Structures are given as structure tokens and as C-alpha cells.
Amino acid sequence: MTMDLDESQSLHLWHNAAMAQVLDNVPDLTLRQTAILLTIYLQRPPHTVRGLAAALNVTKPVITRALDTMGMMKLVARKRDPVDRRNVIIQRTVEGSLYLEKLADIISKSAGDLKS
Amino acid sequence: MTMDLDESQSLHLWHNAAMAQVLDNVPDLTLRQTAILLTIYLQRPPHTVRGLAAALNVTKPVITRALDTMGMMKLVARKRDPVDRRNVIIQRTVEGSLYLEKLADIISKSAGDLKS
DNA sequence: ATAAAATAGAACGGAAGCGAAACAAAGCAG
DNA sequence: CTGCTTTGTTTCGCTTCCGTTCTATTTTAT
Incomplete structure (x- = not known):
């Protein structure tokens, strides 16, 4: 089964x-x-800047900056890869999970408000 | 009938x-x-900065700046209200309609890709 | 050991967003 | 006419994002 959202419903x-x-x-x-953020939380780890x-x-600086910002918000965490120390492994956090839970709730409720 | 999107589907x-x-x-x-932008296109006119x-x-400067930006992108247009010349009426444009059509298509297709 | 490649980050100048406050223009009330 | 209100914009100082380029560190290849 697929979700069927027509274009008007999509915009609403x-x-x-x-x-x-x-x-x-x-x-x-x-x-x-x-x-x-959603890629980090919805796709299988490990996640690297390059990936x-x-x-x-x-470009990579875009990812670095985004990780800086979201790291300060505690939505993600960085860790050096012990195996290949050039790599940075990006990890999920409790705060990030809560943030996305809240986002999911907003979207889900928004969908529920649609009349079709 | 309501759209039922659970929280996992919402995030995806x-x-x-x-x-x-x-x-x-x-x-x-x-x-x-x-x-x-969506408010302008989905809700009944007229639309003013204040509204x-x-x-x-x-705050109003947020709206003014957004209209500056989106006006340069031709996504919306401004017009003085002839009745009360303090008001600015925000109008839709062809380009804005096309932009939202494309957005709707993206969302609609994304929904179609969900497996539930 | 030395050179080359790969990875992430830092530095730079420019663009655009923010909140708060000040401002100009138009309408309204006396 | 003279103030007062309303509406939208501009300005200020600040922050953050962007793309590009350059750098530091680590690994790999010779």
C-alpha cells in the first residue's frame, strides 16, 4: 500500500x-x-562527513558547519573513528531523538487535519 | 476521511x-x-504585511524581508491598496504558482514512495 | 622513509537572516 | 489644521549561512 497524497493535500x-x-x-x-539530521537518524550508521x-x-564544509550548529544544539555528536582516525563518526543523541519525535508529531497531526 | 500518517512515515x-x-x-x-508563501497561495486574499x-x-520586518526576497525571486508581488494607501496587498504570480506546483509534486511523490 | 592521497576542518569575503528600534507616509479624531 | 494612530519599511549591530580555497592530520603507496 502506498500513501496517496494529491498535490493539493501535499501543499496543505x-x-x-x-x-x-x-x-x-x-x-x-x-x-x-x-x-x-534526518539522514543521520533514518539511515543506517555509520555516518561520516564525506558520506x-x-x-x-x-561540499564537505556544508556538512561540517551543519554539524557544528546541530552539535551545539546537542542534536548530534561527533566522534573520531578509532579505526581510521581521519574519519569522524556522527552519532545520534537523546536530544536529537526528542527533537525528531516532536517533528514527527507535528507532521502527523498536520496530516490528520487534512480533509480529503 | 483523514490522512493517517504515523510518526515513522511522517519522518520518512x-x-x-x-x-x-x-x-x-x-x-x-x-x-x-x-x-x-503557502499562506499567500492557500488562503483567501487579500493578504497584507500586518495580516x-x-x-x-x-514581527512585521520579518514579513517585509521575506517579501523582498521572494519578490526578487518573482514568487510574489506587492501592490499598494488603492483604498487605504497604507496597506500593501500581496499578490500571487505565475512563477510562484509554478514553484508551488513543483513543491507539491515533490511532496506527493515522496508520499508515494512510502511503504506502510 | 618519502611522496601521494584522503579526510575533516579553518579562513575568507559576501549574502541574508534575526530582533529591536527608529522612521516615513497615510489616515483619523478632535 | 494639529496631533495621534496605523501601516509598512529602513536601519543598526549581530549571527549564521554560503562557496571557495587553503591547511592539518592520517593513511596508503612506492
Whole structure:
């Protein structure tokens, strides 16, 4: 079974969810940061700067900066790879899980508000 | 009937859609700008700076700056209200409609990719 | 051991966002 | 007409993001 969202429903869903985040004063991640965060939490580890940069087709400094910001927010953590010490392993955090749980709730509720 | 998106599906949908926008090099609107744009296109006119600021619970300069940016992108247009010339009426544009059509397509396709 | 490659980060200048405050223009009330 | 209010914008100082380029560290190849 696939979710069937027509284009009007899609925009209303996006609108509801964006509004809810703005109104909730959710700390404002950019679209790129959001994509990075969700990749870290939804795809199988390990995650490296290089891997994320390739997955999103952006340069490595973009990932580094995003990790700086989200690291300060405690949404992700960095750790050196003990095997190959050039690599940085990006890890999930409790705070990050909570953040995404809240985001999921907002989106889910927004979908529930759609009339079709 | 309501759309039922559970929380895992919600995150995957958001992830797919965010990834698609990043990969497509869609001009990067902030969450606030997105919320403003969608409000303009999905809710009944007329739209004013004051009204949008109230709807999103942000200050008026936030709206002015967003309109500056999105106006340069041709996603919206400004017009003085002839009746009360203090007001600015925000209008839709062809380019804005196309932009949102593309966004709707991305979201709709992302939803279709969900397995439930 | 030495050179080459790979990885992540730092430095730079430029663009754009933010909140707070000040401002100009238009309408309204007396 | 003269103030007062409303509306939208501008300005200020600050922060953060961007792409590009350069650097430091580590690993690999010869």
C-alpha cells in the first residue's frame, strides 16, 4: 500500500506543518540541516562527513558547519573513528531523538487535519 | 476521511521531500518564508504585511524581508491598496504558482514512495 | 622513509537572516 | 489644521549561512 497524497493535500500538509513549526518557535533548521539530521537518524550508521556530503551532493564544509550548529544544539555528536582516525563518526543523541519525535508529531497531526 | 500518517512515515516523508529539494537545488527558502508563501497561495486574499505577521506570530520586518526576497525571486508581488494607501496587498504570480506546483509534486511523490 | 592521497576542518569575503528600534507616509479624531 | 494612530519599511549591530580555497592530520603507496 502506498500513501496517496494529491498535490493539493501535499501543499496543505506542508503548510500546516511549516506553520506549526513557526508558531512553536521550533529552533529553525535550514532545509539542508533538516535533510542531514534526518539522514543521520533514518539511515543506517555509520555516518561520516564525506558520506553525508555525497548523499546530499553538497561540499564537505556544508556538512561540517551543519554539524557544528546541530552539535551545539546537542542534536548530534561527533566522534573520531578509532579505526581510521581521519574519519569522524556522527552519532545520534537523546536530544536529537526528542527533537525528531516532536517533528514527527507535528507532521502527523498536520496530516490528520487534512480533509480529503 | 483523514490522512493517517504515523510518526515513522511522517519522518520518512519529510526526509524524502527535504532530500529531493536539496538535490534539485531548489532555491532555498527558510521555513518562515515557506510558511508565508503557502499562506499567500492557500488562503483567501487579500493578504497584507500586518495580516501575515499576525498569522505567523512574527514581527512585521520579518514579513517585509521575506517579501523582498521572494519578490526578487518573482514568487510574489506587492501592490499598494488603492483604498487605504497604507496597506500593501500581496499578490500571487505565475512563477510562484509554478514553484508551488513543483513543491507539491515533490511532496506527493515522496508520499508515494512510502511503504506502510 | 618519502611522496601521494584522503579526510575533516579553518579562513575568507559576501549574502541574508534575526530582533529591536527608529522612521516615513497615510489616515483619523478632535 | 494639529496631533495621534496605523501601516509598512529602513536601519543598526549581530549571527549564521554560503562557496571557495587553503591547511592539518592520517593513511596508503612506492
